[in-house]
Amino acid sequence: MLEPELLATNQAIIARMDSPVALIPQLAAHLVAAGGKRLRPLLTLAAAKLCGYEGARQIKLAACVEFIHTATLLHDDVVDESVLRRGFASANAVFGNKASVLVGDFLFARAFELMVEDGSLEVLRILCSASATIAEGEVLQLTTQNDLSTTEQKYFDVIRGKTAALFAAACEVGGVIAQRPAAQTAALAQFGMDLGMAFQLVDDALDYAADEAELGKTVGDDFREGKLTYPVLLAIAGADARELEFWTRTIGEGEQSETDLATALAFMQRHNATQRSIARADAFVESACAALAAFPESPMRTALEDVARYTTARRF
Template structure:
């Protein structure tokens, strides 16, 4: 297992998304214009509800990855603006649906749409944004782009259903869990990067490399999220501390701790994931078990491993500002846990 991320340009400053954001700032203005335009509707509730989440402080990492990948490839056209907006609409739609499924009350420190407007409106506006994303794909005119993004949308939905069926099952295997997050999280990261190579008309090998970069970054990103749910605070997470624990979400730290526990500890995890042990004291005990079994440390080690794979996937591209920004985006994803 890779222990560290091998930085392209080592420095003392903490990794951040600033280089990525600076690289694509002008392009993101174009994308934001498309997003603002296409979330409009004659039905006032639609832009009101969609705008609540879209304006809620998210970093728009996925569309930024499309833009940065296009910059890496030297693409100078404009097709990627609408496609980046399509990527963001897919992501936003899945967030709206996720919050309904999870019964979430907070996202990025704000009340979720389902808490404010209710579940039916939230699901339907999510459907509206999915539809808008497909309109943008069709307008692009590339069947290959349509195939990549539509396939990713289907895979994300499969991943969400797969996660739902595994909910509260503490005997879920690590391989099964990685399969879930590869679908529900990493598939859109991969597609967001890959479509840049399509619009830039680059060789299949570069498509595959950007797909691998996005996919491995997505897995690393989710594993870090899993870890910091137990080791961070609400301000950092943008949601309640221990939400995964109280919601009975069987994430990798829980899977590892359960597998390594004695009979009494296994019984605790079963009770906790079924909602019978969710007090603050129970959460504190869960954190203790995660530490003493090495489950948190090993989850982060796996995140670093996938992060390194993401960086390695960029090895064939020239060293420039775009590549450095994409590498630092990986380092930032990992550094959130520390």
């Protein structure tokens, strides 16, 4: 339904990540050109189309959203000294921390250049604010790491910042360039925000989805990093004395042995942590779909609802 726009966005992405400094397109290509799901730029394209927008500005802005996302991925790859000392493999083994940081910075800057070319201060305001919020969410996550007293509220603050804010902005700008009334751009932002919350909840649940381990998906990254994600919070909330001791040692103190992940998964299952996380995500999806009621029924509205519902159905 959005194939020509997505193709144009891909072309813009490849054209605009170029640089005379060869390492930049080389490293960026690993993430950007390889072509992930392109979920966030698709949201911008879909929101613009839902609003009946007929110009071409959504292409550049979709590329810009993907650049911001890729930059955060690169920066997320940066490994702490402590993690390295514990002997875990680094996600950025090929190029190193420094290259990840600097190429990420380049993509951020390029994203802002794309916005400036677009020329709308309103769009700039939305995406700059989202960028600051993403960083705040990531720092908040860092401060909750290994902290067993992390509340559900704080977890939701983290994922609202690190994930949902960009989903919201990606949707909102599609409505802004179509010059829709505030009620509709706000509805798009709400749709994106709820969708982003659902998306991250599912992501965090799948990190403990033991039955997927056989399919080649990495399981347990969050566990190893001592992240207080929703399934862990659920398991801790329902923990008996023995379980609490386990979580205190493995997550609180970061002392893990090879068999601990299997134990963690067993405790998770005992409390239905994965299913309950996905149920929570389902509630966000319903809220997301409800926000779209600000728009008349249309094939694009149905497509967006389908995308949202698919988010909690995915198992990869």
